[in-house]
Amino acid sequence: MNAVMAPDASEGASSFVGTLLRRTRLAARLTADDLAAQIGVSETTVRRWEGELNQPTAHHLARLATVLGVAPAALLGRISPRMSLRNLRELVPLSLLDAAKLSGLSPSALSRLERGQTTRLSTRAGLALAHTYGCTKAQLEDAHSESVALRQLRAQVSERLRQGHDEQTDCLTQQTHPSGLFTSPDGSGSSVFT
Numbered sequence: 001m002n003a004v005m006a007p008d009a010s011e012g013a014s015s016f017v018g019t020l021l022r023r024t025r026l027a028a029r030l031t032a033d034d035l036a037a038q039i040g041v042s043e044t045t046v047r048r049w050e051g052e053l054n055q056p057t058a059h060h061l062a063r064l065a066t067v068l069g070v071a072p073a074a075l076l077g078r079i080s081p082r083m084s085l086r087n088l089r090e091l092v093p094l095s096l097l098d099a100a101k102l103s104g105l106s107p108s109a110l111s112r113l114e115r116g117q118t119t120r121l122s123t124r125a126g127l128a129l130a131h132t133y134g135c136t137k138a139q140l141e142d143a144h145s146e147s148v149a150l151r152q153l154r155a156q157v158s159e160r161l162r163q164g165h166d167e168q169t170d171c172l173t174q175q176t177h178p179s180g181l182f183t184s185p186d187g188s189g190s191s192v193f194t
Contacts (some may be wrong), residue, residue, distance in 0.1 A: 018052035020075050024068045025050075038067045047070065058093050071134020084147045086114040086139070088133050103128040113144060116151030 024045075025035050032046045039046070039060060048054040048087040056064060059169060065072040072092050083091070089099050096114070100107040112118045113125070119142045 016049070016052075016055045016076055021046075022050040022069055022075065028068050030068075037068065039063050062093060063105070065134075069140045082146055083143050084114070084116075084150055085129075085143045086142075086147070088135065092133050094132070099104065099132055101128075105129070110140040114147055116147040116149070119148050124163075128142035169193040 010184045025032065025066065030038075032050070034044045036043045037117065038062070045054070049056055059187060061072050064075060064130070068075075076091065089096070092099070096110060097107055099105075100110045103110070103125070105113075105128065109125070110129075113129075121141060126137050126140055126144070130137045134141065149169070
């Protein structure tokens, strides 16, 4: 079975927590058998999820959240501050179009936020997305900050790569004579092969 994990799960970003499922199920006044019937799995499967012997797939996590009337994030452990907006959306899981529709944002506005192109997160957008993703506004702001930081990091890496390429090109251009022979290191133009 595929575990429900954030894209950076190897860093412990977030994972399903069985005790949260049990607590939420009991608060909804459902037995494990009732929940299993509504999800379309066996009672044993629900018990194994609650005991953290197995983890639900993303599909089952979404079904659990729907039946229990909570956001999928409510059944997950901590949300890492290193999680981007896109990671947070995919954790729920929602498509970009669905998240935009549920939050009242345009798909292009949400895409710009996820790519870190919009550096200022409005209060309205922050609250709407926090509600849509089932997290706090502070968690959403952290995710937005991470998205902006990732964009800046990508820009720095691209610039360094470009500069490195330009330096290599300059070096080759300076050392190559129009005839195709390398010139002397002092730039005198005399062939190295003399």
